[in-house]
Amino acid sequence: MAKDLTQKEMLRIDYNPPKSGWMDTPVKIKPGIYCHPAKPEKITDVGMPNAHTWNPLDEDWNLPANWQQIFFEGMRERLDKHRSFKIFMDICVRCGACADKCHFFLGSGDPKNMPVVRAELLRSIYRKEFTTAGKILGSLAGGRELTPAVLKELWYYFFQCTECRRCSLFCPYGIDTAEITIIGREILNLLGLNINWIQEPVSNCYHIGNHLGLKPHTFKENIEFLRDDIESYVGVRIEPTFNRKGAEVLFVTPSGDVFAEPGIYTLMGYLMLFEHIGLDYTWSTYASESGNFGFFTSFEMAKRLNAKIYAEAKRLGVKFIIGGECGHMWRVIHQYMDTFNGPADFLEVPVSPMTGTTFENARSSKMIHITEFTADLIKHGKLKIDPSRNNHMKVTFHDSCNTSRAMGILEEPRYVINNVCKHFYEMPDTTIREQTFCCGSGSGLNASENMEIRLRGGLPRANAVKYVHEKHGVDTVACICAIDRAVLPASMEYWVPGVKVAGVSELVANALIMEGEGERTLNLRGEEIPVTEGGDNV
Amino acid sequence: MGVMLSLIAVLVIVLVPLAGSQVSGLQYVFGVFFPYAGFAVLLAGFVFKVLNWAKSPVPFRIPTTAGQEFSLPWIKQAKLDNPSTTTGVIGRMAFEILAFRSLFRNTKAELRSGNLIYGPAKWLWLGALAFHWAFFIIAVRHLRLFVQPIPGWVEFLDKIDSIMQIGTPPVYITDVLLIGGVTFLLLRRLLIPRVRYISLPADYFPLFLILAIGTTGILMRFFIRTDIVAVKSLLVGLATFHPFIPKNVGAIFFIHATLVSVLMAYFPFSKLMHLGGIFLSPTRNLANNNRMVRHVNPWSYPVKVHTYDEYEDEFRDLMKGAGIPVERE
Ligand code: SF4
Numbered sequence: 001m002a003k004d005l006t007q008k009e010m011l012r013i014d015y016n017p018p019k020s021g022w023m024d025t026p027v028k029i030k031p032g033i034y035c036h037p038a039k040p041e042k043i044t045d046v047g048m049p050n051a052h053t054w055n056p057l058d059e060d061w062n063l064p065a066n067w068q069q070i071f072f073e074g075m076r077e078r079l080d081k082h083r084s085f086k087i088f089m090d091i092c093v094r095c096g097a098c099a100d101k102c103h104f105f106l107g108s109g110d111p112k113n114m115p116v117v118r119a120e121l122l123r124s125i126y127r128k129e130f131t132t133a134g135k136i137l138g139s140l141a142g143g144r145e146l147t148p149a150v151l152k153e154l155w156y157y158f159f160q161c162t163e164c165r166r167c168s169l170f171c172p173y174g175i176d177t178a179e180i181t182i183i184g185r186e187i188l189n190l191l192g193l194n195i196n197w198i199q200e201p202v203s204n205c206y207h208i209g210n211h212l213g214l215k216p217h218t219f220k221e222n223i224e225f226l227r228d229d230i231e232s233y234v235g236v237r238i239e240p241t242f243n244r245k246g247a248e249v250l251f252v253t254p255s256g257d258v259f260a261e262p263g264i265y266t267l268m269g270y271l272m273l274f275e276h277i278g279l280d281y282t283w284s285t286y287a288s289e290s291g292n293f294g295f296f297t298s299f300e301m302a303k304r305l306n307a308k309i310y311a312e313a314k315r316l317g318v319k320f321i322i323g324g325e326c327g328h329m330w331r332v333i334h335q336y337m338d339t340f341n342g343p344a345d346f347l348e349v350p351v352s353p354m355t356g357t358t359f360e361n362a363r364s365s366k367m368i369h370i371t372e373f374t375a376d377l378i379k380h381g382k383l384k385i386d387p388s389r390n391n392h393m394k395v396t397f398h399d400s401c402n403t404s405r406a407m408g409i410l411e412e413p414r415y416v417i418n419n420v421c422k423h424f425y426e427m428p429d430t431t432i433r434e435q436t437f438c439c440g441s442g443s444g445l446n447a448s449e450n451m452e453i454r455l456r457g458g459l460p461r462a463n464a465v466k467y468v469h470e471k472h473g474v475d476t477v478a479c480i481c482a483i484d485r486a487v488l489p490a491s492m493e494y495w496v497p498g499v500k501v502a503g504v505s506e507l508v509a510n511a512l513i514m515e516g517e518g519e520r521t522l523n524l525r526g527e528e529i530p531v532t533e534g535g536d537n538v
Numbered sequence: 539m540g541v542m543l544s545l546i547a548v549l550v551i552v553l554v555p556l557a558g559s560q561v562s563g564l565q566y567v568f569g570v571f572f573p574y575a576g577f578a579v580l581l582a583g584f585v586f587k588v589l590n591w592a593k594s595p596v597p598f599r600i601p602t603t604a605g606q607e608f609s610l611p612w613i614k615q616a617k618l619d620n621p622s623t624t625t626g627v628i629g630r631m632a633f634e635i636l637a638f639r640s641l642f643r644n645t646k647a648e649l650r651s652g653n654l655i656y657g658p659a660k661w662l663w664l665g666a667l668a669f670h671w672a673f674f675i676i677a678v679r680h681l682r683l684f685v686q687p688i689p690g691w692v693e694f695l696d697k698i699d700s701i702m703q704i705g706t707p708p709v710y711i712t713d714v715l716l717i718g719g720v721t722f723l724l725l726r727r728l729l730i731p732r733v734r735y736i737s738l739p740a741d742y743f744p745l746f747l748i749l750a751i752g753t754t755g756i757l758m759r760f761f762i763r764t765d766i767v768a769v770k771s772l773l774v775g776l777a778t779f780h781p782f783i784p785k786n787v788g789a790i791f792f793i794h795a796t797l798v799s800v801l802m803a804y805f806p807f808s809k810l811m812h813l814g815g816i817f818l819s820p821t822r823n824l825a826n827n828n829r830m831v832r833h834v835n836p837w838s839y840p841v842k843v844h845t846y847d848e849y850e851d852e853f854r855d856l857m858k859g860a861g862i863p864v865e866r867e
């Protein structure tokens with residue numbers, strides 16, 4: 001197991017590639033790096049093709065007889081449907097600028113984890129099958145036959161890419177290996193080659209409403225448990241509503257935050273914030289998931305799962321939608337939802353009921369980010385805040401890949417944090433904002449069986465945290481992502497013990513002065529709030 | 539292997555016209571037929587390729603955002619790195635195409651005693667920029683040889699380019715930059731293990747080809763002089779579609795012309811099409827106004843969803859038990 005590997009062993013990383021070229025080196029599939037295959041019934045119950053039983057370590061993956069044909073037809077179809085894919089197959093000059101930008105390469109040294117090679121794995125098939133030069137000249141033109149071994153290699157490395165887009169930031173042509181991975185995974189899904197950590201949440205989300213498969217009553221109960229926790233720690237009783245027609249706002253957030261630490265504290269933060277400002281909002285048990293593991297499966301599946309949010313907003317007759325803190329969720333909401341399932345002409349352009357601010361940037365999609373909403377509230381002095389309750393914490397902020405490189409919400413969280421915490425320290429410039437590093441476990445790769453690659457991929461982020469931990473004593477990584485909250489604790493525990501992970505809304509709620517609150521000696525985690533001298537900035 | 543093969547291929551492209559142009563009838567092939575054919579293939583191939591790309595739609599608006607988005611009025615947007623308007627996109631594209639913005643961002647990661655350090659890495663940006671600009675200016679400067687009279691601005695460009703006044707005839711700055719740039723790009727491919735690892739024959743070949751083009755051009759200007767008046771009359775002949783082969787054109791010219799013809803013909807089928815591709819790259823040429831203006835996917839189709847009614851039918855009892863409102867009792 002990865003956890004048994006010492007840091008020293010893990011850090012034996014060589015960025016120099018081996019002698020033998022990548023085309024001539026067959027893939028070696030290793031435990032600790034890959035995730036378990038999808039259970040066939042989870043594939044069939046959402047109507048996806050070629051579900052079958054197989055084991056990545058087996059020689060024979062039990063593929064359908066015409067698997068190559070399915071692969072090529074799938075590829076052809078996607079070349080015709082996505083200009084991005086077609087261009088990215090053609091114009092890479094192999095300059096290598098992207099090579100050392102990928103956290104998986106930096107953490108593993110595996111040369112096939114260089115974004116350019118990851119893409120070349122598929123590009124070589126493209127050249128062989130879809131270009132004249134490749135058909136005639138073969139490997140001389142960089143072409144490669146699609147053999148079972150090559151297919152395995154594609155699977156192995158497309159599920160070692162978290163679709164973080166860091167490579168695309170540095171590419172002089174904007175080649176986005178994430179896009180290639182997304183489409184590559186889509187093609188693999190035609191052959192029934194998904195991983196279960198993605199497929200099962202997809203199936204749950206489709207049938208039950210959320211990734212975790214929380215049925216309506218459980219979803220409600222879980223939130224009510226958290227409400228009870230708030231009552232005991234804060235002394236305020238909150239009555240959230242569910243599936244309530246006529247509310248002004250529908251609030252959706254990833255189900256992970258309903259379920260597990262430390263995400264639940266973020267969710268408690270939402271409950272308190274909305275109570276504090278008296279927002280007329282409702283939860284939904286039907287649209288009880290705003291994350292979207294369908295996006296890691298296929299565009300079609302992403303659309304199918306995403307459809308519930310608008311559908312529910314329409315049924316309940318709300319005016320607009322607020323979305324919680326999550327990275328990949330916001331990639332889908334920001335860049336895809338309106339296209340997938342819009343136009344949302346049954347909703348109104350979001351206007352903050354408290355400040356009157358019109359959210360111009362959500363004029364069409366009618367859905368705003370909780371951090372935008374909170375930042376606007378703070379700016380207008382609508383929150384009563386006592387930041388000294390967070391004085392004992394030294395906080396840094398981890399930008400999530402998707403909200404940074406597929407949206408650009410960078411200042412809002414910083415503004416919010418700076419208003420609710422006294423001690424905020426940035427990690428080095430090359431590791432934050434648009435250059436941020438992935439947590440190491442995004443895009444559905446946050447299983448436990450692939451812990452080694454998760455920790456490896458998490459190294460660059462953790463290493464930057466370590467830097468501020470050692471330099472400034474940072475003990476808290478704030479984030480606006482449910483996956484971060486689920487996975488960073490493991491990475492921190494391994495690489496930088498003593499650093500905890502908190503959603504921004506948790507920090508906000510700790511600082512909120514609630515009406516009728518008792519003496520606030522406990523934070524949302526039920527821990528004593530340490531008293532700091534004078535509460536002054538150090 | 540890729541290196542040797544590419545080198546041999548370029549040597550053959552040099553040797554064939556060297557030998558062939560001695561045969562009088564064949565000069566027409568190297569001096570007229572190849573350039574016309576090369577140019578035609580370049581033009582047709584380029585257009586075909588771009589149209590072929592354009593045929594595939596852009597179903598989703600997927601810019602890579604490289605800075606603060608358009609947000610609340612008091613938050614400063616990174617208008618160039620994360621544009622939300624067409625003007626912003628034009629600015630971003632201009633920076634990308636003319637100044638290689640993304641490459642300028644480049645960093646170099648190193649692992650030093652367990653810590654990852656990201657140093658600046660501007661050499662690739664500088665080398666690539668020098669090379670591409672030099673290539674472009676040289677190409678434009680060559681207009682001098684194709685038109686009569688020479689337009690004033692071409693003369694001017696020529697003058698600027700040779701402003702250093704070193705040697706007779708004076709050395710062009712761009713010649714130095716081109717040869718320097720290509721050599722740099724070639725050396726880094728050969729010497730940096732990681733870059734060598736990812737390099738294909740298709741990466742070495744154009745570098746050798748361009749190096750040969752530059753070298754033969756410089757040789758012609760300084761060392762193996764050929765009758766420049768004759769060369770010009772040949773090229774003007776080509777440009778005015780009255781091709782003929784004047785006397786006194788040396789073999790070096792035919793070699794240079796053949797190399798250029800091969801480059802032109804090779805261009806549309808190679809990675810060199812990044813010249814066209816960058817303009818169409820969806821992560822760069824789209825505005826990040828996703829939530830403001832709806833983007834339409836032309837091939838969007840209805841998908842099967844799990845409707846609320848189905849959901850309620852499945853969970854009605856549980857919902858009622860938990861006090862969650864239902865549509866139908
Ligand atoms: S940076 Fe872009 S062009 Fe360069 S190797 Fe990577 S994907 Fe290819």
Ligand code: SF4
Pocket residue numbers: 101102103104113114115118160161162163164165166167168177178181
């Ligand atoms: S998208 Fe991220 S994980 Fe995937 S290749 Fe690029 S840098 Fe690596």
